[in-house]
Amino acid sequence: MGLKARVNTVHSRLSHLSPGDITACEFLFLVSFAIWMVFQLLETALIGDIISVHLMQVVRFSCIALLFISELLGGRYDRRTLVWLCLAWLFCIGMINSGQMYLIDWILFSFCARNVRMDKILQVAFWVSSIVCVGIILCSLIGLIPNVLWMAGDRPRYLLGFTYMLFPSMIAFNVTCIVVLLKQDRFSLVHALCLLVANLAIYLATDSRLSFYLAIAIIVLGLMGSQRKRQSLASASILLSRMVHAPITRIVAYAAFPVCALVMLLLTIMYSPDNAIMQALNSILGQRLELGNSVFHGYGLTLFGQEITQTGSALGADGTVTSMGSYNYIDSLYVKLFIQVGIVPAIIFIAGFTWLSIWAYNERKWYLLAMLLILALRLTIDDLSFFLRYNILLLYLSMPLACRHDMPNEDRGEGV
Amino acid sequence: MTLRQLFSTLRGHVAIIICLPLCCALVAYGVASVIPKHYKVQRVVEVPISQDNPDFDRNAAAKLTYVGNGERARNVLHNLIEEIPVDDYVIEVQAPPKSNVLTIGVSGMNEAEATAIADTLAQYIYTYATHTLLKMNVEVIDEGPDTETIVTPKPPMYAIEFAVFGLLVAVTIATFRSRSCRTSP
Structure with missing residues (x-):
């Protein structure tokens, strides 16, 4: 068997490796995304020098390497993909010139995400964000890391173990979006209550109004959308149907x-x-x-x-x-x-x-x-x-x- | 189309793959060389840390950042260098946490004027530290016209960025052309 044929065989086998219903391409993307998210979220916590700049760079480049392999295994290209890449690069030029090269990561993840089913990405994002956020908050509440009190005028705001008071509320808001996108028509009253309690608790501690109000708006929209089939919120569902049409x-x-x-x-x-x-x-x-x-x-x-x-x-x-x-x-x-x-x-x-x-x-x-x-x-x-x-x-x-x-x-x- | 198919398509369009990035790089270099430049002049003021009371000295450095950014410093600059439009320049005095080193950054469209503002502000902070805060051995580092100035945009950087853009556009054009060749009778 020639080298070309062998490479073909290995590529084909790797592409169709599927533990459960996840292909090798998806698996590499999800692992890379999960590791990247964990370190990105931990970077915003008051954990001192545990995550050094050097370690962050190693993690980032390792995740990009995994993404590259994932792209080699599952990447498909057509005209629209290439036009997308050209425009994305123009955007990256702005990031490089403004000294924010670290933000290019999300463009790479966004490009490679087209090879992966979005519901799988949402699940990974949900678990990683929730576990890391809850972990940091618990550590700050039991005193392992500082829970700084920030006085902004007459507004006392707790940082809950993060370096800025808006970070925990942003994570809670993001988790709310993820849950609604993931559950869609299966978004229930229980989901809504859990999200409401989580957002409210973080709001009471951090006084981050914008994230809280928008999270409430998303929960209400999610409930109205999901209840329209169950007919339990008839007037709301009629209103929503009229609105979207x-x-x-x-x-x-x-x-x-x-x-x-x-x-x-x-x-x-x-x-x-x-x-x-x-x-x-x-x-x-x-x-x-x-x-x-x-x-x-x-x-x-x-x-x-x-x-x-x-x-x-x-x-x-x-x-x-x-x-x-x-x-x-x-x-x-x-x-x-x-x-x-x-x-x-x-x-x-x-x-x-x-x-x-x-x-x-x-x-x-x-x-x-x-x-x-x-x-x-x-x-x-x-x-x-x-x-x-x-x-x-x-x-x-x-x-x-x-x-x-x-x-x-x-x-x-x-x-x- | 897989990655391998993409590369085989590109093999037939070597000329455009080489020429377009080169053209883009040259044009970007030319444009970045011609357009007006933005200059950033930096000066560093170091407040010595004593063995006896290091926190007190670091606090003095922190206080000096507020002095440098304050309204009084602006007035001093207006009075000392009347011929320069100080308000057209971005003036920032910053210090990392727990540091005894202050960085003065002055950005604007004229290098000589930015240098004059940075030097005058450095001298003002020096005078304030020695006369008002009574700090000894305060040092202004990199003072003078020979120190390096950050100039933007940087033509070589733009050339590289747009060479990559040209390469991507060339790949897109090659793909479009190969498709149209395949579909034509």
């Missing part, structure tokens, strides 16, 4: 991301402390317009990104302040993308999510569409959704490339 839903699905981005960017650029309306809006948005405007005037806009030193208020892994200087953190992801990552990558990012929303609408994936619309709103005042550890929807960006028609109906979200 109304022409306005189509317009919202097509325009949510561009409109939100444009509005936030214009408000930031046009902000003036002399304007009373702008000042009131700035106050409602927690000084975000003023901070964004100041960074915009300092650095301006570029096509492919620039490095901006941002000083926030998160703590280091040892519980100390990470850097001292004047606070200039941009919270709105849209504004951050345009100013820091560049105009071209920002447009690609917004176009990518718009494409995903249109696809979700056309494929009648209502749960996914609801999450995307909530995400479009969230990105106006929050940038944590730019991290894969807090936002599973980033993995969906390559989903339209690999729409699997063999998926069960509930997984495809059909039938509203």
Whole structure:
């Protein structure tokens, strides 16, 4: 047997290795994703120097190597995949130029996720996020790691073992999204109650309002969607059916991301402390317009990104302040993308999510569409959704490339 | 199409696979060389740590970051270098946690002006540390016009980034062309 034939045989055998119903390609992706998630989440905990920068690099590159092998085994390429890659690289250029190369990981995961069934990824993400988050919180409650009390004016906020008070609430919000996407029509009152209790407990400790309110919105939408077949919430289900079939839903699905981005960017650029309306809006948005405007005037806009030193208020892994200087953190992801990552990558990012929303609408994936619309709103005042550890929807960006028609109906979200 | 099929497709389009990345790299290099540059000048101020009371000295360094970022420092810069539009520059004074080293960063479109602002601010912080906080042996490191300035965009970096982009576009074009050849009668 020639070398070429042997390679063919090995490749074919490896591709069809299936422990249970998982192929080798899927298995490698899921292992890589699970390890990556664990370390990414632990990095945000107050665990001192246990996870060094060097160890993080080793883990990251090992996971990327596993992804590469997974891609070799199961990767399929067509024109759309290659166009996707070209645009993704343009986005990566913005990340490299802005000094955020570590964020390229999620683009790699998103690209390779097209070879894996999304329900399997969601299951892994659910278990990893839940176990690590609960573990960190328990460790902080029993005193193994510090549970820092942060006083923001008259708002006492516990960090629950994390380096910033928004991290646990973001994980809880992400888990809520995962559960609703995973269960879809099987999302029950018990699921809703468990999620509500978890989100409420974290909200009471951290006082993270945005994540809590949006999590409640998702739970309510999940319940309304799942109950429509059971007829137990008749009026709500009729209302929901009318909503999804109304022409306005189509317009919202097509325009949510561009409109939100444009509005936030214009408000930031046009902000003036002399304007009373702008000042009131700035106050409602927690000084975000003023901070964004100041960074915009300092650095301006570029096509492919620039490095901006941002000083926030998160703590280091040892519980100390990470850097001292004047606070200039941009919270709105849209504004951050345009100013820091560049105009071209920002447009690609917004176009990518718009494409995903249109696809979700056309494929009648209502749960996914609801999450995307909530995400479009969230990105106006929050940038944590730019991290894969807090936002599973980033993995969906390559989903339209690999729409699997063999998926069960509930997984495809059909039938509203 | 599997990866192997993709590579076999590319074998027939070697010219475009080589030429397009080269063209993209050259264009990116040219554009990045021509467009206006952004300069970042850095100065470092070191506050010595004494054996007797190291925490006190680190606190002094922390206080100096607030002094450097404060309104008074801005006014001093406006008064000392009237000819330079200080407000057009981003001025940041930062220090890592538990550190005795302050980094002054000044970014803007003119290197000479950014250098002048950084040096003046470094001198102001030095004076404040020695006269107000009564710290001895405070040192301004890398002062002067010969120190390295960070310039963006970097033409070589852009050339590499767009060479990769050109390669991806070339692969896409090769795939499109091979499909159209196969489907044509």
